[in-house]
Amino acid sequence: MSTQKSEVPYGTLDLLVLKTLDTMGPLHGYGIARRIEQVSETLRLSQGSIYPALMRLEQQGWIRTEWGVSETNRKVKFYALTRAGTKQLGEAVKQWQNTTALVARFLEAKP
Amino acid sequence: MRVRRAVQRILALLRGSRLDRELNDEILAHLEMAERDAVAAGLSPDEARRQARRRFGPVQAMREAHRDDRSARWIENLVKDVRYAAGSLFRDPTFTVVAVGVLALGIGANAAMFSVVDAVLLKPLPFPDPDRIVRVWEAPRPGATNATSAPDFDDWRRLATSFDAVAAEQWVSAALTGAGEPRRLRGKAVTAEYFTVFGATLRFGRSFTPDDDQPGADPAVVLSYTAWHTYFGGDPDILQRRPFFDGTPHRVLGVLAPGAFGREAAEFWKPLALRPADHPRSFHWLTVHARLREGVTIARARAEMHGIAAALADVTPAYKQDWTIEVAPLDALLVGEGLRQSLVVAFGAVGVVLLIACANVTNLLLARGVARRKEMAIRAALGASRGRLIAQLLTESFVLCLLGGAVGLGLAVLMVDAVNPMIESVPYTAEVSLDLRVLGFVASVALAVAVLIGTLPALQTSVGSLSKSLGESGRGSSAGRARLRRAIVVAEVALSLVLVCGAALLFRSLDNLQRLETGIRIDDVVTLAADLPLEAYPTPERAVAFYDALIPHIESVPGVRRAALSSHLPLQWIGNGEGLQVAGLAEMVNVRFKRVDPGYFAALDIPLVAGRGITEEDRAGGRRVVVINQALAARLAEAAGMTDSIGQTVRLGCPRYATTGVDMADVEIVGIIRSERVSGPGRPDPPVVYVPIGQVPRTDFRLLVRTHLEPAAVVSGIREAVRRVDPNLPLGDIATMQEVRDRTLSAFSRPAWVIGAFAVVAALLTALGLYGVLAHSVSQRRREIGIRMALGARAPDVLKQVLTSAMALVGVGLVLGLAGAFAVRRILGTLLFEVSPLDPGALVLASVVMAAIGLIAALLPAGRAARVQPIAVLREEG
Numbered sequence: 001m002s003t004q005k006s007e008v009p010y011g012t013l014d015l016l017v018l019k020t021l022d023t024m025g026p027l028h029g030y031g032i033a034r035r036i037e038q039v040s041e042t043l044r045l046s047q048g049s050i051y052p053a054l055m056r057l058e059q060q061g062w063i064r065t066e067w068g069v070s071e072t073n074r075k076v077k078f079y080a081l082t083r084a085g086t087k088q089l090g091e092a093v094k095q096w097q098n099t100t101a102l103v104a105r106f107l108e109a110k111p
Numbered sequence: 112m113r114v115r116r117a118v119q120r121i122l123a124l125l126r127g128s129r130l131d132r133e134l135n136d137e138i139l140a141h142l143e144m145a146e147r148d149a150v151a152a153g154l155s156p157d158e159a160r161r162q163a164r165r166r167f168g169p170v171q172a173m174r175e176a177h178r179d180d181r182s183a184r185w186i187e188n189l190v191k192d193v194r195y196a197a198g199s200l201f202r203d204p205t206f207t208v209v210a211v212g213v214l215a216l217g218i219g220a221n222a223a224m225f226s227v228v229d230a231v232l233l234k235p236l237p238f239p240d241p242d243r244i245v246r247v248w249e250a251p252r253p254g255a256t257n258a259t260s261a262p263d264f265d266d267w268r269r270l271a272t273s274f275d276a277v278a279a280e281q282w283v284s285a286a287l288t289g290a291g292e293p294r295r296l297r298g299k300a301v302t303a304e305y306f307t308v309f310g311a312t313l314r315f316g317r318s319f320t321p322d323d324d325q326p327g328a329d330p331a332v333v334l335s336y337t338a339w340h341t342y343f344g345g346d347p348d349i350l351q352r353r354p355f356f357d358g359t360p361h362r363v364l365g366v367l368a369p370g371a372f373g374r375e376a377a378e379f380w381k382p383l384a385l386r387p388a389d390h391p392r393s394f395h396w397l398t399v400h401a402r403l404r405e406g407v408t409i410a411r412a413r414a415e416m417h418g419i420a421a422a423l424a425d426v427t428p429a430y431k432q433d434w435t436i437e438v439a440p441l442d443a444l445l446v447g448e449g450l451r452q453s454l455v456v457a458f459g460a461v462g463v464v465l466l467i468a469c470a471n472v473t474n475l476l477l478a479r480g481v482a483r484r485k486e487m488a489i490r491a492a493l494g495a496s497r498g499r500l501i502a503q504l505l506t507e508s509f510v511l512c513l514l515g516g517a518v519g520l521g522l523a524v525l526m527v528d529a530v531n532p533m534i535e536s537v538p539y540t541a542e543v544s545l546d547l548r549v550l551g552f553v554a555s556v557a558l559a560v561a562v563l564i565g566t567l568p569a570l571q572t573s574v575g576s577l578s579k580s581l582g583e584s585g586r587g588s589s590a591g592r593a594r595l596r597r598a599i600v601v602a603e604v605a606l607s608l609v610l611v612c613g614a615a616l617l618f619r620s621l622d623n624l625q626r627l628e629t630g631i632r633i634d635d636v637v638t639l640a641a642d643l644p645l646e647a648y649p650t651p652e653r654a655v656a657f658y659d660a661l662i663p664h665i666e667s668v669p670g671v672r673r674a675a676l677s678s679h680l681p682l683q684w685i686g687n688g689e690g691l692q693v694a695g696l697a698e699m700v701n702v703r704f705k706r707v708d709p710g711y712f713a714a715l716d717i718p719l720v721a722g723r724g725i726t727e728e729d730r731a732g733g734r735r736v737v738v739i740n741q742a743l744a745a746r747l748a749e750a751a752g753m754t755d756s757i758g759q760t761v762r763l764g765c766p767r768y769a770t771t772g773v774d775m776a777d778v779e780i781v782g783i784i785r786s787e788r789v790s791g792p793g794r795p796d797p798p799v800v801y802v803p804i805g806q807v808p809r810t811d812f813r814l815l816v817r818t819h820l821e822p823a824a825v826v827s828g829i830r831e832a833v834r835r836v837d838p839n840l841p842l843g844d845i846a847t848m849q850e851v852r853d854r855t856l857s858a859f860s861r862p863a864w865v866i867g868a869f870a871v872v873a874a875l876l877t878a879l880g881l882y883g884v885l886a887h888s889v890s891q892r893r894r895e896i897g898i899r900m901a902l903g904a905r906a907p908d909v910l911k912q913v914l915t916s917a918m919a920l921v922g923v924g925l926v927l928g929l930a931g932a933f934a935v936r937r938i939l940g941t942l943l944f945e946v947s948p949l950d951p952g953a954l955v956l957a958s959v960v961m962a963a964i965g966l967i968a969a970l971l972p973a974g975r976a977a978r979v980q981p982i983a984v985l986r987e988e989g
Binding site: 029 | 119133134136137138139140141143144145147148166167168169170173176177180181
């Protein structure tokens with residue numbers, strides 16, 4: 001396996017954010033970015049890029065925000081999964097597993 | 112979720128700045144926390160800050176992505192453009208007011224005209240399933256319509272299977288007494304299924320049932336909603352009242368819903384009891400309507416009726432053997448060809464006005480574009496794409512048109528009342544109102560106008576190289592643009608000329624109509640109508656006694672010169688047609704039947720051509736005589752070889768007093784009068800017999816009074832005189848003969864006034880357009896003019912040069928306009944009375960008027976050019 005850091009696979013950032021919030025409970029943007037980096041280890045994430053993703057998820061109604069106070073004593077938005085978001089996460093995970101399983105079968109197929 | 116996101120995006124638009132602020136706060140908090148963690152991990156503060164920034168990634172790009180994602184970009188741009196456009200229009204109020212005003216005029220006039228056209232030609236009739244309502248009539252030849260006889264109607268009703276309902280109607284009038292002032296009401300006698308045919312709804316009560324139109328049924332009426340309100344004050348207990356119609360108490364069966372038959376002149380309906388056996392098949396007096404059975408086509412109904420006509424051949428009189436029965440949809444018959452033509456022409460004219468308005472605003476926008484080139488160049492330099500610039504300019508024209516449309520709708524409210532009288536003659540149309548359809552029309556017109564006026568200026572203004580525009584210092588106007596503006600002015604002149612020509616022709620035609628030979632002297636004649644109630648005047652003798660008593664009473668009123676009676680007014684069509692049988696002629700001659708008293712010809716100055724007029728001796732018991740008009744004399748000479756008709760005896764169908772039916776009588780022709788006009792222009796004089804009212808009296812009559820005083824001053828005296836003879840007789844339809852004549856001609860005069868008004872507006876708009884172009888061109892060329900004056904050109908030379916170039920534009924426009932007038936000659940020709948659509952007088956007049964308007968519009972800018980001070984100009988340009 002290469003030690004070089006890789007980009008976030010296209011279209012998976014939303015899934016990573018939802019899963020993070022599912023596991024960790026409400027978090028602010030920095031917390032989410034940190035958590036994704038820690039778990040994925042090899043991922044090279046532009047931390048800023050999670051903000052458009054968070055906004056999209058909020059507009060879809062999958063996450064909600066509330067105001068809280070950061071570790072640096074600043075007013076900051078905390079993001080939390082909604083009920084619809086939990087459901088969406090389940091579907092997205094299933095879909096992801098289907099996709100990877102399909103790709104795996106394809107790659108292992110004998111001539 | 113899609114919808115939710117869309118809504119969120121639009122909301123985000125409105126909260127744009129707040130969302131931006133929140134995002135900034137989040138970014139700051141994020142960087143702070145990252146920095147703190149990095150310091151905790153052992154980095155120096157500087158190092159930590161750099162790492163935090165690096166790991167966050169490009170901030171600006173993220174912001175853009177955030178913004179793009181959260182709201183639809185194009186909407187945001189649109190909102191910006193609209194704001195920008197509103198701002199830039201607000202900064203130039205003169206331009207905005209002129210442009211919006213011009214557009215509002217054009218759009219408003221179109222909206223008003225559309226609402227009329229829509230009601231008359233486009234909307235279905237205001238009845239349920241209107242396409243199933245048809246008229247049925249006896250057609251002597253293809254294309255001709257004729258009323259129907261009672262036995263024929265009865266056979267149709269019995270035999271035809273194509274219809275759900277068939278009904279006959281005839282106009283009647285009745286004196287209403289016992290409800291305040293005695294009044295004369297117009298109404299219709301109809302057979303039982305009449306309201307079923309039209310599907311008219313009632314406010315309350317019931318309409319007629321088959322029992323009601325049986326001979327001997329209780330007298331009853333159905334009232335119109337308006338009559339119920341006007342004469343009975345909307346009395347809710349009207350069904351219990353017994354108002355007197357012609358002296359007999361009538362039950363009121365029901366009141367129609369408001370708006371049913373809204374435009375119809377009938378105020379009441381009463382059952383028409385037919386005894387078909389009593390009427391000959393040659394007495395045509397019924398108008399028949401029917402409702403097609405569900406699924407039956409017009410063609411099938413027509414085929415069936417043709418079959419019925421053939422089946423009735425045995426009982427049909429010989430002269431009607433080759434007649435047939437026609438069926439046609441009602442809506443096609445209501446709007447006459449003449450009205451349709453004038454509506455089409457008026458709508459075309461108002462469309463031209465709109466085009467001219469568009470041309471004007473386009474020119475204004477082009478001129479504005481010149482002034483704004485620099486602004487556009489700077490915006491382009493700051494990175495605005497050409498598409499964005501065009502979108503922005505188009506937005507401006509949209510905002511203009513939106514404003515123009517809104518103001519225009521307001522104008523349309525005022526104008527609808529002005530064009531509405533054009534369709535007075537149509538009995539039932541959908542309501543003329545500014546409804547959603549008109550709103551939709553205005554919206555689409557405004558949209559089309561926006562594209563039309565916006566595209567050219569937008570392209571023109573946004574094109575062109577940056578450095579050139581910036582270097583131009585707002586002075587130069589490219590040659591291409593100037594040519595375009597001139598071409599637009601030429602088009603305006605041409606279009607207005609077409610309208611002015613049309614107006615000139617229509618007014619010439621109107622002038623011809625004013626001088627139309629009516630065959631009578633109409634000044635100082637006032638007319639009134641009355642209807643003798645049968646209860647008080649059950650016999651012809653009683654009616655004649657009334658007539659005999661009436662005339663001396665009227666003639667003794669101060670101010671009255673003469674009085675006369677007749678069954679029909681002059682200049683009005685005589686609906687009553689009878690057969691005239693001449694010895695040796697197999698076919699009857701169809702003649703118009705008019706009863707007159709001895710004073711009639713003298714009161715109206717109708718000269719005798721031969722023989723004598725009607726005298727006091729021509730009364731019941733005396734020798735039966737008639738006077739005929741020249742048209743009938745000519746007809747008799749041609750058809751029967753009767754060169755001298757005086758003294759000849761012919762057989763004439765004479766309607767009976769008070770009941771339907773006709774008796775044939777031998778009458779002697781004793782005189783020939785010069786034809787008086789019986790109908791509107793464009794129709795030849797029909798053959799008319801004048802029958803002494805003393806020999807064939809009838810209950811309803813017209814009183815004609817020639818006065819020496821102002822007619823209005825005499826009316827109360829006349830009323831008093833009538834009251835002395837019969838205190839209960841209501842008088843109606845008071846009008847001077849001049850008014851009767853104007854009404855007869857109104858179908859011809861209204862289009863003239865409407866088109867005339869449009870032509871004036873078009874000419875004014877064109878003058879404005881020409882003025883705008885010249886003024887702009889002079890202000891652009893001040894420097895050039897200044898130099899030329901410095902080199903020795905005198906003020907008159909400059910004046911002449913500006914005027915010459917203006918008149919060159921006008922001249923080209925006039926030539927094109929005349930070609931346009933030639934192109935539309937056929938459409939206009941149908942509306943003209945004794946004027947050729949290429950009448951040289953009218954065309955020359957129109958051209959001169961247009962040239963004069965052009966000259967006036969050019970004088971102001973030319974004067975300004977001539978007053979240019981060379982020194983001042985050269986100095987300011989430095």
